[in-house]
Amino acid sequence: MTLADVGTVPFLDLQPVTEAVREEVLARWSTILDECSFIHGEPVRSFEKRFAAVCGATHGIGTANGTDALHLTLRALGIGAGDEVVVPTNTFVATAEAVVLAGARPSFADVDPSTLMLTPASIEAAVTPRTRAVVVVHLYGQMGDLTAVRATTERLGLLLVEDAAQAHDARWEGRPAGSFGVAGCFSFYPGKNLGAFGDAGAVVTSDDWLADRIRSMRDHGRAQGSHHEHVLVGSNSRLDSLQAAVLDAKLRFLPAWNEERRRLFDVYREGIDPQAARPVDELPGSLGVRHLAVVRVRDRDDVRRALAERGVGTGIHYPTPCHLLPPYTQYATGPLPVAEAAAREVVSLPLYPGMRREQAERVAALVNDCARPGGAP
Ligand SMILES: Cc1ncc(COP(=O)(O)O)c(C=O)c1O
Known part of the structure; x- marks a missing residue:
């Protein structure tokens, strides 16, 4: 195949x-x-x-x-x-x-x-x-x-x-x-x-x-x-x-499902060129459960569009930091530059228990095709 x-x-x-x-x-x-x-x-x-x-x-x-x-x-x-x-x-x-x-x-x-x-x-x-x-x-x-x-x-x-x-x-x-x-x-x-x-x-x-x-x-x-x-x-x-x-x-399935998520994320980590799309880092002391597989790219909307044209669904978590959402601007005290930059660059890739390894490999290959080489923020 x-x-x-x-x-x-x-x-x-x-x-x-x-x-x-x-x-x-x-x-x-x-x-x-x-x-x-x-x-x-x-x-x-x-x-x-x-x-x-x-x-x-x-x-x-x-x-x-x-x-x-x-x-x-x-x-x-x-x-x-x-x-x-x-x-x-x-x-x-x-x-x-x-x-x-x-x-x-x-x-x-x-x-x-x-x-x-x-x-x-x-x-x-x-x-x-x-x-x-x-x-x-x-x-x-x-x-x-x-x-x-x-x-x-x-x-x-x-x-x-x-x-x-x-x-x-x-x-x-x-x-x-x-x-x-x-x-x-x-x-x-x-x-x-x-x-x-x-x-x-x-x-x-x-x-x-x-x-x-x-x-x-x-x-x-x-x-x-x-x-x-x-x-x-x-x-x-x-x-x-x-x-x-x-x-x-x-x-009772939770530990196995979490393990599956971690394995699928490893496929992304191994297959995606970090110069094109950089995964959000995890600290050595963290054993995370990969609820979302988030990478950072330049021209995020173009990358999402190109992936969608090739049949890959993606999400954004989250496009607007809370302090810039209309009901919450009243609580903002100034710019929060790290979160604001991340909101422009993050894209969430497919990840769920039951997703096949070949699917993750395909997504990784397509991310490499669609993201600007050397453009990872
Ligand atoms: C970080 C975070 N906090 C709170 C919530 C709220 O949970 P719920 O949608 O069950 O109200 C969610 C989930 O949607 C979440 O992702």
Whole structure:
């Protein structure tokens, strides 16, 4: 088979991971339908417990989505009006959105030019006397230097929250994402490394007080075990049994799927000329999970167009840094040049469990054809 025979390569194909659990999910859903236990069911408790263990945390609290996981965590920590929260500007908008939903102000930080992650220096540059917390984002499924980030937040007396929406079972120096901050917030949006058949999310934490508060707040602020006693202003952000059953069924595949993603990324790393398209660096202490395969190119839009003409789907994560998005410019304090340059250059290549090695080889060869030789930023 020649590379030309491989055909088109979509940016993402969820069929392989869906098929892996189809029978098991249908059987579990049948039980849920028999019992009509749609909310607070056994699958929710089972998944929460097993997922917390994967993250090295004592508690798992399912939520309706990852945005709520972040927003409820910040609110449960008492962060609100008058407070500032440092967030990297090169993230999915939900990180900043959660801060604003909590009533606080995002303080946008720039990032390291090689890893595109927060660093102690970039955090400190964004801290003001009003700063209460830092949300560190494990962007693309990789981990920044969490030891240094945590030392910085501890020294400055700030809370550390992890936005681990893209980093299920990623590790920094052997420790899992979600175990560094006071809480780790996850999304199970279908395209994530661990994805539901709809929207879902979770918070993991080893802080009993915080776990109790978030558990209450995701369920209208109910007192534990009570239906009519509301002790906090909460929300309706429960993980439902149908989605929990999907996640519980998928969880045992997560290590193998992550390994597959890493192997496919290695094909890119070996096959793509770094002078034409430069992968975003990963630190030696990070065992990332390659949620996205991101390279940097000049003339990004031309490269994407040329790849599309050759049948290769791509994405951009993200085209506009948060501080330049219209609802968030009011929080911007000045240019953030590293993130702004990256936003013009990043392109995400196809990567998903079930993608074949030959497909990655074809994409790598086409990237070399389409990207300007010697033009990598
Ligand atoms: C970095 C990051 N934070 C937060 C979220 C929000 O998660 P959700 O879409 O489940 O609300 C996402 C996912 O979309 C994300 O990638």
